[in-house]
Amino acid sequence: MTEQDYRAALDAALKEYETLGREKGAIDDRLAQLGQTIGTLTRLLGLTPTVPLGLTDACRMILRHGEPLTPVAVRDRLVSVGIDMSKYANDLAAVHTILKRLSSSGELRFIAGTPGSHRYVWNRAITPVGPVAPTRDIVSVMHDATHEREAMRVTAVPEDEDDPPRATRTKRPASRKAR
Secondary structure (H helix, E strand, O other), rough: OOOHHHHHHHHHHHHHHHHHHHHHHHHHHHHHHHHHHHHHHHHHHHOOOOOOOOOOHHHHHHHOOOOOOOHHHHHHHHHHOOOOOOOOOOOHHHHHHHHHHHHHHOOOOEOOOOOOOEEEEOOOOOOHHHHHHOOOOHHHHHOOOOOHHHHOOOOOOOOOOOOOOOOOOOOOOOOOOOO
């Protein structure tokens, strides 16, 4: 294969990567919507889930659709889809704790606001688009960076004539045994 063939393959791979990233985002949105629909319909029909949904997973489900929500709005949506919040002494404190933990782990992003209006939003994986993805220009710079490749092969630190000689490190004497 020639260099032109490799570049064409790289361009095709980048386009497919970006397309799949957009499709994955759309699928994640739809899964979150369906999860909320299923929860609401289950509650309306008086059915109980066979696998109980924990508070953390329920918060993930609520926030996965992408709209920034306050902790109060998250709690209200949890109740609306049938999550039993009566087992918590302070349901809002439990939601706050979960949201802070999910934010510190990187699953959610905290959006600061005035007191009482702080919001959280699902932290989607970023699909590289534009200058973030290795475009032809970036690839050609990487290809042409011969000085970088030369620097990678250097095994000894060159002495600079203007710098004073470095002090050589002497071996430490072996530690004395306890007498």
